[in-house]
Amino acid sequence: MESAKPSQDLVRSLTDEHVLTALVRHRRLTRAELATAIGISKPTAGESVRRLTERGLVADTGERTPGGRGRGRVGSYYALSPQVGVALAVTITPEGVIAEALSVYGDTVARAARQIDRPARPRQVSAALQSVAAEVRDACGRPARLAVVGVADPVDRATGRLMQLPDAPFLVGELDPAGILAPIVGERVVVDNDVNWAALAERDSGGPGPSRDFAYLYLGEGLGCAIVNDGEIRRGGAGLAGEIAHLLTVGPGGQAIRFIELFGELGLRRAGSTAIDVDRLLSSPDRTHEVLAAAAAGVIAAVVALADPLRVVIGGPWGVALVGDIRAAVDRLPRRVPVQPAAVTGEPVMAGVRSEALHGLRALVTAGA
CATH class of the missing domain: 3.30.420.40 (ATPase, nucleotide binding domain)
Incomplete structure (x- = not known):
């Protein structure tokens, strides 16, 4: 049985896609350079450039190769059109x-x-x-x-x-x-x-630890968590997976408390808001840091029980600052997991x-x- 040959339209569209991808990668190329980069003939490259130029996707930059006097024909440089x-x-x-x-x-x-x-x-x-x-x-x-x-x-x-x-x-x-x-x-x-x-920036950062299965805990003015499983964010049915503010955790004296309420108990909220006062938190006594680390470890215990990440990444201004205390608190849990500071810290x-x-x-x- 003969295998079906691809249609001319399919071949042209695949060629055009390769041309566009090459121009994304190299920014500008002549038709001869496109042919070499993609592994097609010069006439085929020229036809693709013509089609893409007519569609407004590719444009002649006006730049030319030296050419002449034994250096071959003058070549025109093409690039993606500004209209992309x-x-x-x-x-x-x-x-x-x-x-x-x-x-x-x-x-x-x-x-x-x-x-x-x-x-x-x-x-x-x-x-x-x-x-x-x-x-x-x-x-x-x-x-x-x-x-x-x-x-x-x-x-x-x-x-x-x-x-x-x-x-x-x-x-x-x-x-x-x-x-x-x-x-x-x-x-x-x-x-x-x-x-x-x-969390997706962390996944792509090449930082230490497994990149496709981890929990990202953000601890700053607000509180949040992202679960990355098989390289994908798990958002939940409505998109609210990782909303950890109301998780029950351990507070001062070992009492159960909602995570967000702990900051009110410790006097670490901004006036008239539930936002956490990060500067005040960072300048608070070591004992307060220990309480916060224990509470964060309680949240991590819940995340580990439900999502089973291979590691936990700590981001956010006070989370990164207290990562050593949080790691020590997690090490006292029945199910321990590696805790690391975020690799991506700038925006x-x-x-x-x-x-x-x-x-x-x-x-x-x-x-x-």
């Missing part, structure tokens, strides 16, 4: 709203930020989000193809809307980032919790958001084939 657009990477945190426009090569071509009040209200955050997104899109002069958003609040998995949970310290009220960005972004908006994005949420935004933009570009 940019991806927006956005974070919404207590510090403010930040948006970056990323090129398909991973370059940050524009960045904007707006401060917001504490506690944040949906109307102000909505205005700030719309403003920074429009600013970076206009600054780079290219269409925004998609946006990836990391936000310091629970996110409804089905709708991408923010959810207001009891004692959530950041945003007071619901917010719809996807709806706000829809008039600015051409194709899609991805919204997820900030801790999930930080971990934005690092995860950028990575997803770049991956999504490149997928859209190659899908144009």
Whole structure:
């Protein structure tokens, strides 16, 4: 039985995809260089460039190879057209709203930020989000193809809307980032919790320990946890997996207490808020640090029992500072697990958001084939 041969249309589309991928990798190539990089003939490379140029995906840069006087024909350099657009990477945190426009090569071509009040209200955050997104899109002069958003609040998995949970310290009220960005972004908006994005940045960091099965515990102004299993974030049915604030743990004197309530007991909350006062916490006595470490270990015990991670990564400003105390407390548990500080400490949420935004933009570009 003869095997079916691929159609000419399929062969052309695969060739075009390889050309686009090569231009993402090398930024600019002549048709001869494309042929060599992909392993196709020069005429085939030339036809692919012609098709992609007609679709507005590839453009002649105007640059030429030296050529002439025994050095062969002059070659034209081609690159991806500016019309392939940019991806927006956005974070919404207590510090403010930040948006970056990323090129398909991973370059940050524009960045904007707006401060917001504490506690944040949906109307102000909505205005700030719309403003920074429009600013970076206009600054780079290219269409925004998609946006990836990391936000310091629970996110409804089905709708991408923010959810207001009891004692959530950041945003007071619901917010719809996807709806706000829809008039600015051409194709899609991805919204997820900030801790999930930080965990994905940790997964891709190449840090010590298994990278595909771990729990990421964020301990800062807010409290959160992400479970990475087989390399994927486990979000739960509604997207609320890892909301650890109301887990029962051990408090002063061995009493049972909800994790978030411990900080009120210790006088470590910001005035008028459930947000944790990180500066006051870090300057508190060693005995307070021991109480906090024991409480964090109680939360880790619950995570280990339910999710069975191979290691626990501690992120967040006071979590990293107290990681030694937390590790010592975990070592006293019946089921011990390696505890390590986060490898990504500089803007971990934005690092995860950028990575997803770049991956999504490149997928859209190659899908144009």
